[in-house]
Amino acid sequence: MATLLHLNGPSGVGKSTLARAHAADHPGTLLCDIDELRSWVSGWEDDFVGTGEAVRATALALMTAYLRSGRDVVLPQLIVTPAQVARFEAAAAEAGASYVGVVLDADPDVVLRRLHAREVTPVTAVISRIIEERGGDALVLEGRRQLLDLAAAEGWPVVDTGDRDAALAELAALAGR
Template identity: 45%
Template sequence: MPTLIHLNGPSGIGKSTVAQLYADRHPGVLNLDTDRVVGLIGGWRQNFWQTLGPARALAIGMAETHLRGGNDVVMPQLVAKLSEIDRFEAAAAAAGADYRELVLLTDYDDLHARWSARPPNPVDEIMAEHGGVSLLNKIYGDLTSFVRDRPAATVIETRGQSVEETYQAVVSALCPLA
């Protein structure tokens, strides 16, 4: 059965990096990074928050199409609202696929170190314009509160882990007997 693998977590935790590694090592898997889809919409840098909703809708449609073809999708996307998760789950169900939510988490200090050490990217520039570290703290708080109400979500602690170790934890969570 195809699976929509939702890698959830705060900005800077490594969702996109792990998703790319997963797709590279699993032929046929679509790495559906919504941040890339946002970048396809004209004016997104000036209106990021207004383009995020349509980009997610497009990504969900793409995910459903790929799942219907019998292939897995890995979707690295921060989501801390049940209404958004419901849309991901509904797309998987409509395609006859499974939905798995894996949440990459660490503590504040590690997250801040990762976020400040990574190369600049357009989404981080937008975050900096909207509060930077204070926005990152809000995202982290919102997500950790949200995850408490998500018993089916698998939390993967990433503190002190390399990308490879985090990837292996993701694979183990998806296939615990492998």
């Protein structure tokens, strides 16, 4: 059975990094990075949220079709709203696939250090600007707390990203691979 592995977590925790590594370790896995897809839309930098919603619907269709082929999808995406999570769960169910939600976590100091040290790309630059406009480090840490609450409410495992290899092994086990 195909699996949609949703890597949720605060900005800077390592969602995209671990998603790329997981996909590389599991050939045929689609890495569906909605933040990267967003950057394919003209004007996305000025309408990050609106573009994200449009692209999220497109990504759901893409993931559903890919899962129907019997292949896995890894999704590095920060989502704190249970209704948004339900959309991804429904997409997996519609494709006859399993949905595995995971919250990635690290010590708050590690999350902030990684966030401030990550490579600057067009996408990370816009995300960093939005984070600063909306509260900076305090926003990131509040989001982390909300994600840990979401994990508890949804019964999701929390995977510590402090040890990359151990985190990858745990993700593979959770995905049944």
